[in-house]
Amino acid sequence: xxxxxxxxxxxxxxxxxxxxxxxxxxxxxxxxxxxxxxxxxxxxxxxxxxxxxxxxxxxxxxxxxxxxxxxxxxxxxxxxxxxxxxxxxxxxxxxxxxxxxxxxxxxxxxxxxxxxxxxxxxxxxxxxxxxxxxxxxxxxxxxxxxxxxxxxxxxxxxxxxxxxxxxxxxxxxxxxxxxxxxxxxxxxxxxxxxxxxxxxxxxxxxxxxxxxxxxxxxxxxxxxxxxxxxxxxxxxxxxxxxxxxxxxxxxxxxxxxxxxxxxxxxxxxxxxxxxxxxxxxxxxxxxxxxxxxxxxxxxxxxxxxxxxxxxxxxxxxxxxxxxxxxxxxxxxxxxxxxxxxxxxxxxxxxxxxxxxxxxxxxxxxxxxxxxxxxxxxxxxxxxxxxxxxxxxxxxxxxxxxxxxxxxxxxxxxxxxxxxxxxxxxxxxxxxxxxxxxxxxxxxxxxxxxxxxxxxxxxxxxxxxxxxxxxxxxxxxxxxxxxxxxxxxxxxxxxxxxxxxxxxxxxxxxxxxxxxxxxxxxxxxxxxxxxxxxxxxxxxxxxxxxxxxxxxxxxxxxxxxxxxxxxxxxxxxxxxxxxxxxxxxxxxxxxxxxxxxxxxxxxxxxxxxxxxxxxxxxxxxxxxxxxxxxxxxxxxxxxxxxxxxxxxxxxxxxxxxxxxxxxxxxxxxxxxxxxxxxxxxxxxxxxxxxxxxxxxxxxxxxxxxxxxxxxxxxxxxxxxxxxxxxxxxxxxxxxxxxxxxxxxxxxxxxxxxxxxxxxxx
Numbered sequence: 001x002x003x004x005x006x007x008x009x010x011x012x013x014x015x016x017x018x019x020x021x022x023x024x025x026x027x028x029x030x031x032x033x034x035x036x037x038x039x040x041x042x043x044x045x046x047x048x049x050x051x052x053x054x055x056x057x058x059x060x061x062x063x064x065x066x067x068x069x070x071x072x073x074x075x076x077x078x079x080x081x082x083x084x085x086x087x088x089x090x091x092x093x094x095x096x097x098x099x100x101x102x103x104x105x106x107x108x109x110x111x112x113x114x115x116x117x118x119x120x121x122x123x124x125x126x127x128x129x130x131x132x133x134x135x136x137x138x139x140x141x142x143x144x145x146x147x148x149x150x151x152x153x154x155x156x157x158x159x160x161x162x163x164x165x166x167x168x169x170x171x172x173x174x175x176x177x178x179x180x181x182x183x184x185x186x187x188x189x190x191x192x193x194x195x196x197x198x199x200x201x202x203x204x205x206x207x208x209x210x211x212x213x214x215x216x217x218x219x220x221x222x223x224x225x226x227x228x229x230x231x232x233x234x235x236x237x238x239x240x241x242x243x244x245x246x247x248x249x250x251x252x253x254x255x256x257x258x259x260x261x262x263x264x265x266x267x268x269x270x271x272x273x274x275x276x277x278x279x280x281x282x283x284x285x286x287x288x289x290x291x292x293x294x295x296x297x298x299x300x301x302x303x304x305x306x307x308x309x310x311x312x313x314x315x316x317x318x319x320x321x322x323x324x325x326x327x328x329x330x331x332x333x334x335x336x337x338x339x340x341x342x343x344x345x346x347x348x349x350x351x352x353x354x355x356x357x358x359x360x361x362x363x364x365x366x367x368x369x370x371x372x373x374x375x376x377x378x379x380x381x382x383x384x385x386x387x388x389x390x391x392x393x394x395x396x397x398x399x400x401x402x403x404x405x406x407x408x409x410x411x412x413x414x415x416x417x418x419x420x421x422x423x424x425x426x427x428x429x430x431x432x433x434x435x436x437x438x439x440x441x442x443x444x445x446x447x448x449x450x451x452x453x454x455x456x457x458x459x460x461x462x463x464x465x466x467x468x469x470x471x472x473x474x475x476x477x478x479x480x481x482x483x484x485x486x487x488x489x490x491x492x493x494x495x496x497x498x499x500x501x502x503x504x505x506x507x508x509x510x511x512x513x514x515x516x517x518x519x520x521x522x523x524x525x526x527x528x529x530x531x532x533x534x535x536x537x538x539x540x541x542x543x544x545x546x547x548x549x550x551x552x553x554x555x556x557x558x559x560x561x562x563x564x565x566x567x568x569x570x571x572x573x574x575x576x577x578x579x580x581x582x583x584x585x586x587x588x589x590x591x592x593x594x595x596x597x598x599x600x601x602x603x604x605x606x607x608x609x610x611x612x613x614x615x616x617x618x619x620x621x622x623x624x625x626x627x628x629x630x631x632x633x634x635x636x637x638x639x640x641x642x643x644x645x646x647x648x649x650x651x652x653x654x655x656x657x658x659x660x661x662x663x664x665x666x667x668x669x670x671x672x673x674x675x676x677x678x679x680x681x682x683x684x685x686x687x688x689x690x691x692x693x694x695x696x697x698x699x700x701x702x703x704x705x706x707x708x709x710x711x712x713x714x715x716x717x718x719x720x721x722x723x724x725x726x727x728x729x730x731x732x733x734x735x736x737x738x739x740x741x742x743x744x745x746x747x748x749x750x751x752x753x754x755x756x757x758x759x760x
Contacts, residue, residue, distance in 0.1 A: 058306065058426045066306045066426040074306040078491065079291070079484035080426060082458045083498035086112075105503045105517035112496040113523045116552050122543050125526040125555040130155045132527070132760050134166060135707055136556075137519060139759045140472055141170040143179035143565045143627075144572050148700075151707040167519055171512050174581060175627075177217030180511075182564055182629045183471055184212050186657065187288045187482075188229075188257050191633045191650040192585050195259030199600045199636040201613040203584075204326065204392035208253030209629070210582040215247075222464055222509040223453035226289060229254035230449035233395045234441050239333040246330040252393035255281065255322055259635070259651060262612070275412035282316040287653040289452050291463040291484035292424070299410030305485035306426045313406045314422035318432075318448040321401030321441075322394050331388035339386045350381045396441040423451050427458075459484060461501035465514060469500070470656060472518050474557040482655035492551040528556040528760050559759045560659050563645035564628035570675070570751065571625055573704045574682035578625045585632035587617045588624040588639060598637050641675075644668040670752050679747040683740055686747070694722050697743060705750050721746055 058064040058075055067075070089108055117124055128136070134154045138146045146154070154166055170176060190209060194200045215225055227235065232248035240246040258280040264273035279298055286294035296302050297312045331339065357374040360367040405415035420431040421444050432451070436443030452460055463484065470476035477497045480488035491497045500514070507513045518524055543554055550557060561569060571577035595601045595616050604615035616637065624631065631639060638647050644665050648654035669675050682704070690700040698718040702710045710718060725742035734741055750756065 054430045057428065064425070065310070065429050066308060069301055069308055070306055074304075074486070075426070077306065077486060078494060079459060079462065080306070082456065083462060083501040085499060085502060086495040089495075089499055105500070105507075105513075106520050108499055108503070109496065109517065109521040110523055112493060112499065113521075113553050116493060117554055120546055120552055122546060122552060122554045124522070124553075125528075127522070127525045128527040128556065128760070131708055133163065133525060136759055137166060137170055139561070139565060140519065141167075141179065141515065142173050142175035143182070143568055144175055144577075145569050145705075146707055148703040148707065151703075163525075164520065167516060171515060174217060175579075177213040177215075178627055178629050179565075180216045180471075181209065181212040183467070184216075185209060185629070186648050186654040187467070188254055188284065189650050189653055190257055191635045193632075193634045193636070194262065195635040195651060196261040196263065197600055197636075198262055198603075198609070198612060198614050199598075199634060200262060200609075201615075201617070201632075201634075202392060203613070204390060205253065205256075206583065206585050207250050207330075207391050208257070211247055211250045211253070213582070213629075216511065219510055219512040222504075222511060224509070225251075226453040226460070227446070227449040228252075230285070230452070231445035233328075233393065234437050234443060234446040237438055239336050240330060241333050243332075246332065246391075249328050249330050249393055250391045252328070252395070253391065255319070255394040256324055256392055258284070260324075272412060275407075278316045278319055278322075279312075281319050281322070282312060284653050285448075285452075286315065287482040287655070289463065290457075290459040291466070291478075291482055291488075292459065293483050293485055293487075299407075302485075304487045307485075308425055310406055310419055311422075311425050313404055313419050314425070315448075317401075317404035317419055317421040318444045320404050320421075321396035321398070321444065323397045324394055326390065326392050328391045328393040328395070329388050330391045336388055339388055343385045346381060346384045350378055353378055353381075396445075399436065399439055399442060401442050401444065421447070423448075455505045461504050461509075462497060464511075465500040465504050466497065467655075468511065468514055469518065472515075472524060473553065474559040476656075480655065482653055523553055524556065526553075526556045528558045556760075560661075561645075561757055561759065562657055562659075563642040563647050566645055566669075566757065567628050567642060567674075569756070570678040571627075573751075574678050575685045576625050576678070576681045577627070578622075580626050580630060583630070586619050586624045586626055586630055587632045589618055589621060590616060590637065590640060594640060595637065600636055641668060641672055666752065669757075670748060675748065675751070676744075679751060680740075680744045682747045682751070683744040687740060687743060692739075694719055697722070698746075701743075701747060701750055705747075706753070706755055718746055721749070 055061050055063050055065075058067040061067070089112075114124065127133075131151060134146050134151050138144060138150075154162060157165075159165075190205075192202055192205050194202060214220075215228075228248045228251035232251040235248050236245045240249060258277055260277075261269075261273050264270050279295075283293075283295040283298070286292040292307070293302070293305065294307065294312050294315060296305070297307045297309050299309065301308045329336065353374050357371060357378070360371045360374075362368060362371040403418050404420075405418050408414035408416050421434065422428070422430065422432050432444075432447050434443045434447045437446060451457065455461070462478075463481070466476040466478050467481055470481055477491050477493055477500075478484060478489055479492075483489075503517070504510075504514050547554060568577065596605070600609075600614040601616050603609050604613075609615065616634070617632075628642060631642075633650060635650050645668075646658045646660055648657050682701070686697055686700045686704065690696040695715065698710055698715055701718075702708060702714075722739075722742050725745045726738045729738035729741045
């Protein structure tokens with residue numbers, strides 16, 4: 001009897017048989033051979049079928065494998081359907097200009113939010129004051145607080161377009177790309193090291209990080225951003241001709257961001273490790289771009305969503321030919337030609353010396369002096385050679401890729417039937433149509449990228465607009481940003497989510513236009529404080545009872561600064577931030593006891609790692625006063641100051657960071673060497689700007705740290721603290737530094753305020 005394919009499950013008519021089938025699925029898999037059967041492979045890939053026999057989607061074709069596996073159920077999932085425009089919204093197909101499209105999205109956001117509030121009997125909150133708005137916008141768009149001058153200028157600007165001008169300035173700032181690159185790096189689990197026990201440094205990984213920053217600053221269309229990361233090498237033929245083509249090659253660093261176990265060959269585990277890499281790459285691609293949990297169907301059909309185990313391996317097959325490259329040449333073609341000419345001249349200079357040396361016998365006493373002299377000269381000549389710029393990326397191994405098989409219960413040692421690259425079967429169960437762009441690559445990843453980046457894909461645009469919404473409101477319209485399935489959250493406003501997705505595509509996949517529409521909406525500009533709603537006639541307690549989680553957005557949400565933004569803010573308000581734009585990661589100081597508690601770093605002590613770069617390479621402290629996105633992210637040794645404030649795990653895609661409030665955070669922010677250093681630098685800056693008058697110092701400190709002046713009570717408390725602490729430091733013998741140290745203490749207190757830590 002022929003073994004059934006994983007696409008087929010016999011229909012059952014009675015509950016007992018159904019229960020037995022379900023039990024056998026849990027134990028033996030989805031119709032695959034059991035452990036008692038031989039691990040044979042079908043002669044033909046099960047997906048191979050002539051075009052005339054191509055199957056339709058699960059909604060229309062009874063032969064669709066997903067429809068069979070799930071007995072026609074699970075097809076009512078909201079995210080399976082393409083975004084549609086609700087009846088209350090009209091699209092003007094002729095309105096494609098930036099201004100009209102942006103204005104239309106803005107108006108629609110407020111209309112759809114207001115409609116749900118009205119239905120619930122809730123009124124929206126009043127607009128936040130200008131000081132709150134500039135802080136909120138600055139943190140959201142650049143990850144940095146406004147300077148005192150910027151805050152004062154905006155507060156005093158009474159022009160009708162003051163807010164819109166502020167939005168444009170922040171979107172045009174280079175700091176915007178640094179902020180939003182950090183969000184994307186969370187999603188793709190970026191790190192500067194390999195992971196596992198050795199956790200070696202990746203010297204070229206930072207180029208991908210800088211590529212992401214450039215892409216956001218350039219407002220690169222998101223569909224292009226997708227194609228470049230998944231298949232940038234298949235979009236470039238030969239050495240890159242310009243910076244854009246070089247970026248396409250650098251973008252393939254996405255394919256390399258997973259962990260790499262350099263010990264696998266030692267234990268003959270290359271096959272196991274390759275399986276882990278491909279699984280991780282497929283799962284991350286599904287989560288990052290589609291909001292789908294392919295990891296859940298790696299061993300069996302998905303228990304919740306209409307995804308089969310075969311779907312996981314069909315997706316994995318797109319990456320079957322991926323070959324890691326640390327020597328991906330990104331030097332521009334013209335420059336590469338110049339390097340070749342230069343190196344040829346160097347070779348020409350060395351040629352007669354090599355010829356002479358070849359006639360000598362280095363073992364003969366009479367030849368040794370000249371032989372060694374020539375060796376030294378040749379070595380000096382060799383240093384004149386130039387090397388082209390390289391990147392960490394990936395290409396395909398050639399025109400053909402290794403076969404991909406479904407693994408019985410996810411066990412790589414038990415391959416079953418072969419599968420070809422294919423998209424999600426619920427929509428298209430057929431093998432993907434692949435047209436290689438040239439002879440030396442499979443074209444598989446480009447086919448996948450084109451499908452993901454298609455306007456017809458129901459997940460892609462929704463996933464991205466939901467991520468952007470999440471970072472502006474603290475939670476997405478879908479709270480589970482990496483899971484648009486049955487076990488994930490439902491959209492709190494599905495009509496708005498769909499409209500944003502459609503408008504995002506119609507606006508050319510522009511993320512900056514999406515930002516502009518969201519932050520210019522009245523919904524975004526609401527106050528977060530229910531006590532200052534300004535409604536007067538409405539019962540705020542009643543609103544809190546009706547919508548305690550603020551799903552309907554009747555006010556803005558308060559959000560705590562994430563780890564990097566907190567550290568960057570400390571640097572910024574103290575005036576010590578070094579605004580570098582790119583480059584190799586910086587390694588800050590970490591206590592030696594923590595470093596030596598990490599086996600890989602300890603092994604690297606005194607060169608014990610054999611040059612594998614497992615250590616921690618501390619830079620001078622002034623060189624580390626850069627934005628946190630430029631600090632080294634070592635998987636086995638997170639920076640302690642940042643880790644206390646909920647750094648994400650870099651082994652899996654992070655959709656939304658945890659936000660905890662625990663005692664170690666207060667201790668770190670108040671007592672850590674970093675915090676005390678930042679407070680002292682801030683105190684020195686305040687003293688320089690404000691002079692010796694204590695009241696002026698308090699005023700200057702509040703404006704730098706909180707973008708406002710202290711009220712009467714706050715000023716009195718601060719002046720009292722300065723007086724008492726000055727006396728205390730004098731008593732302890734710091735006569736010459738007493739006033740500065742007291743001001744440092746006040747800075748520490750202000751930097752620990754909730755008002756500094758939270759975005760209102």
